[in-house]
Amino acid sequence: MRICELQNQEPDPEKMPVSPSMFPEEVQSAFFIYNLLEDNWDGTSGSYMGKVYSSVEFLFKLYEIDNQPAVLLFLKIYDSLVVSFRSNKAEAKRKAAERKSSAGSGKQYAHNVKL
Numbered sequence: 001m002r003i004c005e006l007q008n009q010e011p012d013p014e015k016m017p018v019s020p021s022m023f024p025e026e027v028q029s030a031f032f033i034y035n036l037l038e039d040n041w042d043g044t045s046g047s048y049m050g051k052v053y054s055s056v057e058f059l060f061k062l063y064e065i066d067n068q069p070a071v072l073l074f075l076k077i078y079d080s081l082v083v084s085f086r087s088n089k090a091e092a093k094r095k096a097a098e099r100k101s102s103a104g105s106g107k108q109y110a111h112n113v114k115l
Contacts, residue, residue, distance in 0.1 A: 037056065
């Protein structure tokens with residue numbers, strides 16, 4: 001809102017960041033538990049593989065999570081989104097490095113030909 005004031009603009013609800021409190025209780029619980037779970041990384045490639053769910057039952061009991069099936073469903077959905085996002089980000093980084101290395105190789109491509 002402060003930024004809108006500085007720019008003399010009306011706040012647009014469509015562009016405002018989403019607050020966790022706007023979600024149902026089960027989704028908020030899923031976000032909370034998700035942050036407590038251990039990350040799983042592939043030791044060979046360094047790829048993010050998602051969360052380790054071995055302690056989820058303990059965390060559900062510890063924090064007295066009521067609707068455990070729904071929270072677990074939201075945990076898995078969120079985890080798949082995070083894995084996909086990190087995978088796409090790593091792929092884009094790999095492609096950028098590949099382009100950078102091929103640009104300096106002396107090979108002539110449309111993007112590195114000097115006119």
